[in-house]
Amino acid sequence: MSRKKETFHSGFAAIVGRPNMGKSTFLNHVLGRKVAAVTPKPQTTRTRILGVCHRPHSQLVFVDTPGIHQSGGVHLNKVMVDTAYRACRDVEVILYFVDAMSGLLPEDHPILTNLWKRKIPVVLVVNKADRIQRDRLLPLLAALPLEQFPFVEVIPISALTGENVERLLKVVENHMPEGPPYFPEDQDTDQSERFLAAEMVREKLFLYLRQELPYSLAVQTESFQELPGRMEIHVQIMVDRDSQKGIIIGKRGDMLKRVGSEARRDLEKLFGVPVFLQTWVKVRKDWAADMRLLREVGYLEEGSDGNDHPGG
Numbered sequence: 001m002s003r004k005k006e007t008f009h010s011g012f013a014a015i016v017g018r019p020n021m022g023k024s025t026f027l028n029h030v031l032g033r034k035v036a037a038v039t040p041k042p043q044t045t046r047t048r049i050l051g052v053c054h055r056p057h058s059q060l061v062f063v064d065t066p067g068i069h070q071s072g073g074v075h076l077n078k079v080m081v082d083t084a085y086r087a088c089r090d091v092e093v094i095l096y097f098v099d100a101m102s103g104l105l106p107e108d109h110p111i112l113t114n115l116w117k118r119k120i121p122v123v124l125v126v127n128k129a130d131r132i133q134r135d136r137l138l139p140l141l142a143a144l145p146l147e148q149f150p151f152v153e154v155i156p157i158s159a160l161t162g163e164n165v166e167r168l169l170k171v172v173e174n175h176m177p178e179g180p181p182y183f184p185e186d187q188d189t190d191q192s193e194r195f196l197a198a199e200m201v202r203e204k205l206f207l208y209l210r211q212e213l214p215y216s217l218a219v220q221t222e223s224f225q226e227l228p229g230r231m232e233i234h235v236q237i238m239v240d241r242d243s244q245k246g247i248i249i250g251k252r253g254d255m256l257k258r259v260g261s262e263a264r265r266d267l268e269k270l271f272g273v274p275v276f277l278q279t280w281v282k283v284r285k286d287w288a289a290d291m292r293l294l295r296e297v298g299y300l301e302e303g304s305d306g307n308d309h310p311g312g
């Protein structure tokens with residue numbers, strides 16, 4: 001599709017897929033800065049994150065979402081999956097992310113069946129293409145069930161190296177209707193600085209804590225002050241049980257110190273000023289089942305009770 005140079009196009013593209021496919025890595029790459037937490041652990045993203053890509057003749061608004069997974073058990077999981085499906089409403093195109101190592105798996109089928117009900121074009125993004133040799137990609141692409149799921153495009157990329165990302169951006173751009181930009185030039189996300197502060201702390205906790213612990217905690221910014229030449233941020237880490245509190249603090253406070261200083265470094269890069277970051281841990285039993293708290297922390301969206309029918 002070719003367009004006259006003078007027209008401007010804008011719209012929304014949802015970034016969807018199972019956990020750990022590199023969705024947030026892609027968002028960060030497109031923005032050129034880290035607004036979404038990224039870790040090798042699944043279910044890192046808990047909320048919908050907007051990222052705005054300003055281009056000369058278009059504005060592409062990407063919507064990063066939590067990975068869609070079997071949400072049995074913890075209520076928060078259900079809320080996350082619900083958030084992902086809700087984000088696919090009112091978008092021009094859906095980017096469905098898979099990992100080039102595994103391709104499309106049986107677990108993807110029910111998700112895609114759901115997405116197909118919406119009659120929105122779906123692009124299959126085969127991410128992490130840097131991890132496999134090009135000739136190993138071909139059988140994967142040849143085996144795609146295109147009759148069942150006729151993707152409008154299939155594009156291998158690497159969100160890590162940026163390989164082929166420009167091609168994907170062009171495809172997204174071609175799905176955007178003519179219209180004015182949604183966001184001003186100087187805005188690239190809808191995430192508040194308070195939320196980003198909590199997310200950077202949560203990212204480090206996800207990186208360094210083992211087993212189930214990352215999934216048992218929530219992080220909330222208690223206070224956020226912009227002072228002359230610096231920022232002072234107080235962040236609270238919530239856990240379910242007393243025993244977890246000790247692990248997060250670590251021997252002689254080592255774990256919390258490491259988490260705090262690495263999160264601070266990220267925040268200084270993000271905000272461009274020195275940051276004073278204080279973290280503490282509080283036990284709040286069953287926080288993940290407390291709807292009011294989920295809303296307060298920002299994991300439950302306005303207008304959602306976390307119980308939307310998948311695909312609704």
Ligand SMILES: Nc1nc2c(ncn2[C@@H]2O[C@H](COP(=O)(O)OP(=O)(O)OP(=O)(O)O)[C@@H](O)[C@H]2O)c(=O)[nH]1
Nearest residue numbers: 019020021022023024025043044045067128159160
């Ligand atoms: N080699 C390689 N690794 C990647 C690429 N993209 C992402 N990763 C890694 O894959 C892991 C998961 O990345 P995320 O961006 O957090 O994945 P996600 O899909 O957002 O995961 P959830 O938020 O849990 O749904 C991280 O360790 C990334 O560094 C890529 O293109 N190549």
Ligand SMILES: [Mg+2]
Nearest residue numbers: 023024044045
């Ligand atoms: Mg993510």
